[in-house]
Amino acid sequence: MNDMRLLLFKLLATGAICAGAIYPLLDPELREGLFAQLLARGLPLLSLLVAGFLLAVALYCRSLQRCLSLLQAQSRTAEPGSVWLMFLIPYNFIEDFFIVANVSNSLRAEARYNPRLRGLENFGMRSGHGWCAxxxxxxxxxxxxxxxxLVALLLWALHWRFIIRVNRLLSQRQPATAP
Structure with missing residues (x-):
């Protein structure tokens, strides 16, 4: 898929997500769910939760960026800074799939010659795409x-824990070898 087609796909998919997200606002009978329950408890609580969540997303993005930065440039399928597209709402709901895939594919490429990554199985693709879906x-x-x-938050936490583990593996100093 060339770059223009991929961008068009992402924009159309984002439009579909936006339409689905807005629809409950048009029909009062559909205004229920977790967000409605939180809003009913008051705007200050909702604001605090949103701020906390955005802080957690920023820390997660920092972990992903560090992960990509620790890889050899030739292993990366995306630039480390590209993970911050997670803050480009609502585009992020589709872009998150691509961010996770880029990190996973970069780890897979790095594992071909980096012994620290041997033993990793799916490189975070399952938990990452699970939370995205x-x-x-x-x-x-x-x-x-x-x-x-709840499932998204659980899988996101598992993926984040995996990335932290990978970052630790990649940050380990190489043992000194005798000349």
Whole structure:
């Protein structure tokens, strides 16, 4: 897929996500789910939760950026700074899949010659794409969306833990070898 087609796909998919997210606002009977419950508890609590979540996303992005920065340039399928596209809302809901794939594919490429990464199996693709998919289902304004929110948060935490582990492996100093 060339760059222009890929961008068009991402923009169209983002448009579909936006339409799905806006639809419950147009139909009062669909205004339920986790977001509605939090909003009912007051704007200050919701604001605090959103701020905390955005801080967590920033720390996660920093971990992903560090991960890509620790890889050899020839292993990277994306620039380390590209992970910050996660803050480009609502585009991020689609772009997150590509960010996760780029990090996973970069790790896979690095593992071909970096012994520190031997033993890794899926390079974070399952948990990463799992949280990306679950966050889309979380837009459903009912119990399914609430369940998907919990699944997304759990898988996101697992993926983040995996990235932290990889960063530790990549940061280890090479043992000194005798001349």
């Amino acid at each position: 679950a966050q889309l289902v979380a837009f459903v304004p009912n119990w399914l969306g609430e369940l998907a929110t």
